[in-house]
Amino acid sequence: MSRLDGKTAVVTGGATGIGFASAKRFIEEGAFVFLFGRTQSALDKAVAKLGPNARAVAGSINETADLDRLFAAVRKERGKVDILLANAAISEPTPLGQIASDQFDRVFGANVKGLLLTVQGALPLMGEGGSIILTGSSASVKAFPNFSLYAATKAAVRSFARSWTPELADRGIRVNVLSPGGTRTEKALELMGDEGVAALAKATPVGRIADPDEIGAVAAFLASSDSSFIAGSEVFADGGIAQV
Known part of the structure; x- marks a missing residue:
């Protein structure tokens, strides 16, 4: 496959999980990928697996100086950004009545403010045909106990x-949301445990949770010209859990 030949992609939260799976698929389809994440050792492992068409920059999406370093590296080596997957996010499940003020700031800071700063940092390098993909969640439209804070960020x-x-139509840049359901990532397995995974799989119409590669395939579709008439949409890859 070569739908993304010559394209430059930036993936935040790209060292593991959905971000890594998406980066892998982008590269398989011809793209050159920059990963951005907080942990250098995890980024190094990811780049080693992805090969010569991957680079990594460590930093926080909440820090404009870190994002400036990321996009300066992209500009120097590639000169442009064709695809931005704003995927980095955190989740701290907490029941209503126990959500602390600093926790609110932390979750909204990463999932909303950090995403905004990431997109704004990429825009000067983006032009006609650019695709911005924001990672959402089925939790934004379907209630899950203890996830109200996370769900609110994904609604934003x-x-x-x-x-x-x-706002970006005149520049030929599309923006879409990719909203997964339960996905077999390291973070999700740690968060839910075996019992939680089994319960979520049972509640999902297709009878299981997703493999990260399945979400990466949808990200590649949204990144490519195959989705050229899709803009402002939310694409659910959730096994039907928020649909039926």
């Missing part, structure tokens, strides 16, 4: 895509 992400689509 969906709102961003609606607002930014007409």
Whole structure:
């Protein structure tokens, strides 16, 4: 496959999970990928697996100086950004009544403010045909106990895509949301445990949770010209859990 030949992609939260699976698929389809994440050792392992068409920059999406370093590296080596997968996010499941003020700031800071700063940092390098993919969640439209804070951040992400689509239309840049359901990532397995995974799989119409590669395939579709008439949309890859 070569749908992304010559394209340059930036993936935040790209060292593991959905970010890594998406980066892998992008490279398989011809793209050159820059990973961004907080942990250098995890990024190094990811780049070693992905091969010569991957680079990594360590930093935080909450720090404009770190994002400046990321996009300076992209500009120096590639000169442009064709695909941005704003995937980095955190989740701290907590029941209502126990959500602390600093926890609110932390989760909204990463999932909303950090995403905004990432997109704004990429825009000067993006032009006609650019694709911005924001990682959402089925939790934004389906209630899961103890996930109200996380769900609210993902609803904000969906709102961003609606607002930014007409703002960027004249530049030929599309914005869409990719919203997974339960996915077999290291973070999810740690968060849910075996019992939680089994319960979520049972509640999902297809009878299982996703493999990260399945979500990466949808990301590649949204990154490519195959989705050229899709803009401002939320694409659910959730096994039907928020659909039926």
